[in-house]
Amino acid sequence: MRIDRVGAGVFRMRLRMSNAYLLLDETSGESALVDTGLTEDRQRLLDALEHIGVARSRLRKVFITHAHCDHAGNARFLADGAPESPGCPPARVPICISEIESLYLSGERPGYGPPGMRKLLRPAMSYVMRQAERKHPVPRCSADHRFRDGESIDAPGGPLRVVMSPGHSPGHAALFRERDGLLFSGDAILNADFRRRIGLAVPVRISCDNYRRARESATKLAALRPAALLSGHGPPVLENAAAALAEFAAKLAR
DSSP states (O other): OOEEEEETTEEEEEOSSSEEEEEEOTTTOOEEEEOOOOGGGHHHHHHHHHHHTOOGGGEEEEEOSOOSHHHHTTHHHHHTOOOSSTTSOOOOOOEEEEHHHHHHHHTSSOOSSOOTTHHHHOHHHHHHHHHHHHHSOOOOOOOSEEEOTTOEEOOTTSOEEEEEOOSSSTTOEEEEETTTTEEEEETSSEEEOTTOOEEEEOOOGGGOSOHHHHHHHHHHHHTTOOSEEEESSSOOBOSSHHHHHHHHHHHHHO
16 A cells, blocks of 8 residues: 655545555654545555554544445444553544534434435436445544634644534535645545546535535635645645645636
């Protein structure tokens, strides 16, 4: 698995279908994760932490941008924690996710397919979501912190500001580290299309709860003018990110 340092104390871990990011305070050794990949990525995540030199017991928070299977698959496993030393009970690692997405993560809402009559209007999306959830089930997990738009949350390396960015999923949230301009965009803005071709994109319509809102959210994030874009899929944009996103937003407005 490829691991890249993409910012001060920030590492990108390239998983089977998506990216996860490790936030590391290199003085204290405390860390947090942004997204967790598929359940099948579990050993890759653990191997990556070991490679970087981070003990799993030093994981202090897990941030989930949205509860799709390729982002929340290991939330419950990581929440269970790891003992600081042999014989010590593990401390629960707080799961931080938006209030709406917490309902999907916990199972209070049974799945992402369109509800009611919308199933008849969007059969393709219903099928895609059902198949994803069947093939890659997400172990159910309660949330410890349900964040809201504009909230600032402490994290290793500096606080993260929550930027609600729904559309791909109903309660999707991006995270913005304002001190150095790093934007963890989740799937609100991608840097690869569904064929894995590199380039800024919004998720394809079939994968969106509301495609119009997805485009609006991408425009909202571009207006932050981040120094770097760290997306849920595709390589990071580490140079001229603000200009690239401004151009992307202009295309969306046409």
